[in-house]
Amino acid sequence: MSAPLSFITRRPPRQSSAPAVTGAKLSLNAAVIKPPAEEKEKSTKRNRIGNGFVLDNDHRMVTLTKLQSATGSLKIKFENAGGLADALWELHDGTQGDQKNIPLDAGKRPIFSINGNFDEVIIGLRHVRALRRLVFYTYPGVKVSIETFDGQILTCGDNLRLLSIYQLNGELYLRYSGSQFASREALTSTLAFNKV
Amino acid sequence: MPSQVLTKGANVSLTKLMPTASEITIGFSWKVIESAGFKTEVVPCAIACGQDGKAVSPEHVAFFNQLEAAEGSVQYQSDGTLSGGDDEQIDINLKSIPSNITTIAFVLYVNPDLRDPGTLESMRSGAVRVLDRAGNEVLRYDVTSSDTVGVSALMVAELYLRNGEWKFRAVGQGYTNGVKDVAEHYGYDK
Numbered sequence: 001m002s003a004p005l006s007f008i009t010r011r012p013p014r015q016s017s018a019p020a021v022t023g024a025k026l027s028l029n030a031a032v033i034k035p036p037a038e039e040k041e042k043s044t045k046r047n048r049i050g051n052g053f054v055l056d057n058d059h060r061m062v063t064l065t066k067l068q069s070a071t072g073s074l075k076i077k078f079e080n081a082g083g084l085a086d087a088l089w090e091l092h093d094g095t096q097g098d099q100k101n102i103p104l105d106a107g108k109r110p111i112f113s114i115n116g117n118f119d120e121v122i123i124g125l126r127h128v129r130a131l132r133r134l135v136f137y138t139y140p141g142v143k144v145s146i147e148t149f150d151g152q153i154l155t156c157g158d159n160l161r162l163l164s165i166y167q168l169n170g171e172l173y174l175r176y177s178g179s180q181f182a183s184r185e186a187l188t189s190t191l192a193f194n195k196v
Numbered sequence: 197m198p199s200q201v202l203t204k205g206a207n208v209s210l211t212k213l214m215p216t217a218s219e220i221t222i223g224f225s226w227k228v229i230e231s232a233g234f235k236t237e238v239v240p241c242a243i244a245c246g247q248d249g250k251a252v253s254p255e256h257v258a259f260f261n262q263l264e265a266a267e268g269s270v271q272y273q274s275d276g277t278l279s280g281g282d283d284e285q286i287d288i289n290l291k292s293i294p295s296n297i298t299t300i301a302f303v304l305y306v307n308p309d310l311r312d313p314g315t316l317e318s319m320r321s322g323a324v325r326v327l328d329r330a331g332n333e334v335l336r337y338d339v340t341s342s343d344t345v346g347v348s349a350l351m352v353a354e355l356y357l358r359n360g361e362w363k364f365r366a367v368g369q370g371y372t373n374g375v376k377d378v379a380e381h382y383g384y385d386k
Contacts, residue, residue, distance in 0.1 A: 067254050067384070070261030071375060072308035107235040109311055126237050126307040128261065149308055149376070150385050170261040 049152045055176045056157030062174045064148060069172040072149030074123040076136070076163070079143040081118040086137040086184065088193050092130055092167075096195040105130065123165070125149075128172065134165040137187055146174065199325070199333040204343070207365035208335055210290070210326070210355070218291040219329050221273075222302055222353075223282030226322040226339075228314075236314030237307040239375075240284045242270050243382050245299040250383035252296065257384060258286060269293040270300060278331035285327075288355065290362055299356040301367075301382065304339075305349035305375040316344040316370070324352045326364055337366035348374030 047053065047062040055062055064074075078085055087099040089111065097103070102110040105127040112123040112134065123134065138144060144156040144163060154174075156163065162177035181187040188196050200208060210220065224240040241259035243251050244266040251257060258265040258272040269292040273285045288300065302324055306313050316322075322339030337353055344350060347370030354365050371377035379385035 065254055066262040067257060067259075067379075070259070072313075073310040075310060107237045107307075107309070109234050109309060113311060122310050124309050124311070126239070126309065150379060 049146075049148060049154050049174075053154040054157060055146075055154055055160075055163075055174060057159065057176065057178060060176045062154060064172040064174070066170050068148040068150065068152065069167070069170055070125050070128045073125060074165075074172070075147045076121040076123070077143075077145045077147075078118050078120065078136075078138060079145075081138065081142045083117040084139040084142065085118040086187070087112070087114065087121070088135040088137075088188065088191065088196060090132045090134075090193070092132045094132075094195075096193050098196050128167055129170060131167045133167065135191060135193075136163045136165075137161060137181070138163070197332070197334065200335050202335060202337045202364075202366040204337075204340070204366055204368040207363050209361045209363050210335075211361040211363075214328060214334060217328055219287060219289050220334075221278050221327040221329070221331075222286045222288060222355075223278065223280055223325045223327055223333075224284045224286075224302075224304065224323070224352075225280075225282050225325075226304065227320045229318045229320065231318075234309070234312045234314070236316075236318045237309070238283075238316070238319060239305055239307050240286070241303050241305070242272070242286045242288075243301045243303065243378075243384070244270055244293075244297045245301060245382060246296050247298050249299060254384040256297075257382075260284075266297050266300075267292070267294050269297070278327050280325070280327065280331065280333060282325075299354055301351055301354045303349055303351050303375075303378055305371075305378060308348065308374050308376065313348070313374075315346065315348045315374075316350055317346070319344055322350075322352070324366075335364055337368070339368065343368040343370060345370070347371055349378045351378070 047059055049062050090096045099114055105111055107126055109124045112121055114121055144160055145153055147153045159178040160176055161180050164175040166173040226238050228236050241257055244256040246252050256265045258270045260274055263272045269289045271287045273287055324337050325333050326335040327333055349371040351367050351369040353367055356363055
């Protein structure tokens with residue numbers, strides 16, 4: 001495991017409002033990820049997580065509140081994963097990697113931890129603003145659910161292949177995609193993880 | 197004006213103590229015993245409450261990821277520039293606090309990471325203080341070791357309105373289950 005990165009600081013820059021994010025790769029539109037035609041956005045409504053909410057092809061994006069985005073941890077369960085999942089991460093400074101080189105935050109914790117055989121992922125949220133995006137690629141038969149610190153749970157549809165988590169102005173956006181990739185290279189290339 | 201050191205439960209009328217002050221700063225400081233493992237990460241927050249003692253909404257909680265609350269009258273300054281060595285500061289504009297806000301609670305909590313978050317028992321030299329706009333310390337409450345036994349969150353102090361006066365009280369009330377208890381107590385857990 002690598003040493004704590006100096007650029008992950010405990011404090012965000014002083015400012016009266018949330019910082020602007022200029023990174024082109026953070027775009028939530030189709031500039032980076034071009035979904036298949038059948039996956040066109042069904043709605044621009046801003047969904048909030050709540051018990052019973054299902055993230056699927058009809059409800060492809062959900063936004064956590066600023067409290068949910070930065071308190072405690074986000075717990076993601078991958079039932080029946082059996083190791084069949086991949087993780088990619090990108091920090092706000094553009095640093096990228098996968099599950100083999102997860103950096104530590106200022107609290108000396110990995111920015112996310114993978115437990116068991118990819119049965120569970122814990123994402124630390126104290127330094128969430130250092131994170132730009134996290135992407136998890138799963139396989140058929142894996143059931144995915146996400147729990148916030150306040151006990152709110154959302155489940156993902158059975159056809160989930162790509163769970164993307166974007167941090168924008170302190171809010172986490174969780175995005176569903178059923179897109180499949182022929183290879184890991186195709187995945188990293190399509191998602192602009194060029195430095196992995 | 198010399199600073200007053202408050203004991204647990206004591207209160208002072210800011211309106212009388214600082215009659216011309218419209219803006220104050222609440223400073224938080226602490227130290228955490230370092231270990232080789234995960235760090236215990238302490239987070240301060242301010243919760244703006246209505247007459248029922250509950251947070252008006254989840255957006256009325258100011259902390260490092262939600263820098264403003266109560267229509268901008270409460271502003272979290274993550275690298276506060278006033279003197280005195282505070283770790284974090286929260287600015288309060290007493291004149292612009294909305295009329296539906298009658299209490300602002302100041303809380304220190306341990307970030308409840310699922311990976312060995314620790315408790316406030318590892319915190320030392322915890323303090324909350326009131327500063328004027330020049331950075332002069334006016335009031336201070338030093339957290340005692342008994343305040344932090346077995347707890348992961350501590351309501352250190354509160355600013356509250358009584359009979360037209362803003363008062364500041366040292367509280368020192370602990371919460372065993374940390375920020376979850378705090379959210380439940382102040383009603384922003386739903």
